Amino acid sequence: MPAIRDFSGRVVLITGSSGGIGAVTATEFSKSGAQVVITGRNAKNLSDVGKECLKVSPKGLKALEVVADVRLKALEVVADVSKDDDCKRLIDSTIKSFGKLDILVNNAGYGVAYSITDANILDKYDGVMATNLRSVVYLTHLSVEHLEKTKGNIINISSVAGLKPIRGMALYCMSKCAMDMFTKCLALELGPKGIRVNVINPGAVKTNFGPAMGMSQQQYDQVLEDRAKSFPLRRVGQSIDIANIILFLASDESSFVTGINVVADGGGS
């Protein structure tokens, strides 16, 4: 049985890996010997994560010393997952570069807080569903034929917002709740093909999540401080807390696990 953190020879695609949970997940996979494909809209952030992946990768270090082998660097694909063509390009580039896909982490997403009375509610609905849900359906659709060959797996990053209602966040909660059900249905459909599908529901994790949904850094820090007080563990999550679960679910140690939600929320509130 390989060590839990040995992903040598595995090709891992992590969406939303230009920052936050996805970036830390990419570096952890790199540290464990995986060939990672990282993606997001911000090219500069993506490049910074790519450098970090190369630095921590055992193969990357070797490559720097010995020979420039592009296959050992993170493949950076600037893409907006809310666009179908970008999703297609993402999978095509992965297969063109490495010939296979072992692990798909559907992590890209953002929060929205809007009232049902807001005038532009349908635009907000289309936006959040395109990124948080449609992209997951399409990337999964495009990946299945490749994951079947590698007997790979999919990890979806949902939220506790998929499990319980949050006032003023109906659209976000709906997107994550649908993702949870998508995961469970897909686990039934893809299990016979040897593909596992699991979902993680994080509670508050300190990332760029708050600012990305329009909060000032000060407001977000206050929200996190308040959340921490209400959690039994008395702290909010860090990206590494979620990355550790992703690597476990992606590993052979969880080879009998499919269709489950792993809730990581410091005990809830």
Ligand code: NDP
């Ligand atoms: P961040 O805002 O720090 O990171 C979000 C990532 O998603 C960035 O890399 C961003 O890259 C990418 N992204 C967003 N929209 C798009 C898009 N249209 N196309 C491509 N990439 C996109 O937030 P987190 O790391 O916290 O979020 C990761 C996941 O975790 C999300 O799905 C979120 O819903 C979930 N989550 C987070 C929680 C938290 O408290 N932080 C709690 C529960 C769940 P770029 O801007 O470069 O496009």
